[in-house]
Amino acid sequence: MDQLSEIINEELQVKTVFRIPIFGGIPVSESVVVTWIIMAVMILGAFLLTRNLKLHNISRRQAFVEWIVTKLTDLVEGMVGEKGRAFIPYLITVLLYVGLANIIGIFGFKSPTKDLNVTAALALMSIILVEAAGIYYLGMRKWLHKFTEPIAVVTPINILEVFTRPLSLCMRLFGNVLGAFVIMELIKTITHNILLPAVFCLYFDLFDGLLQAYVFVFLTSLYIREEIE
């Protein structure tokens, strides 16, 4: 059990890969480096998939990329609404990034979403987007007035919601990924065959990872929709 505790602690530690030699050395963690790898994969994939796009006589590659973009756009548009179309590319990017970040453990990397900094950054970005969308679509006056709705007495709760929303987004994602990782480590330690962890891996690493990405984007979309409609 001590060994298990050590393994889990070891896995949960976010190591500093290198330091930027300014301000006394800024640490760059493993999660940031893995994020760069994910970014490189996504950007390279996007670049390779969208080369030589044609209007007629399209290739299978182009058909696939058009299909995937259309399907993801429809999926996110269904959540964020027609007025929030401008946010769709960012939300799809986050969906793909969080999805890949959650399942990258399968390929031997440490999942970036196990680092609170990453989930906090995602939640912070989401909430900035939500409030910015509110200000842009409603105007500063209406946006401020919204805090007093439905009655003025709930204003403190509405203001508190600005902070609780990102906190819940951040902690939900972090907690789910962490929980899935701990359960998987426990299963791997308890069982000595390969079949049972493989089956659970399908659920906790793949299904749960993608589900959490969907939930994160769904909630962000919901907050944006609430704000602009």
Next chain:
Amino acid sequence: MLKLDWNLLFTVINLLILAAAMWHFLFKPVRKILDARRAEADREAALLRVKSQEADAAKARYEKCLSDTEEERRQILQKARKQADDEYKKIVSNARTTARKIEADATADAARSKERILADAEQEIADMIALATEKNMGDGGGARVDHALYDEFLSKVEETK
């Protein structure tokens, strides 16, 4: 694990760069192609609408032409029927006139023939009476002569009928 540091800022920057890169390399080109295809489809749909309107107009013209032709055919037929009717009436009228004329001529001819025959018969009778009287007066043959004259008279009458 549970502390926030510079890496939060790095992740925010990473996300912004990733979103911009994905927009540039994925969404922008795909949307451009999809929009171009949609625009082309719209253009073709508009062209089809115009063609459809043209076809409708041509159909309307054709139907009007057909209707005019039908009207013209009806008028021509009516005119032809009227002409034929007039011609028929004229022919019948002429025929009737000719028939009446032939009938009148025939009646006149018959009357004239009858009068002539009657005149001839009267002349013949008068001649025979004169001849009989003359013969009677001449030889005085008695009852035998009377009978012979009488028979001759009757045979003459029979011949004149």
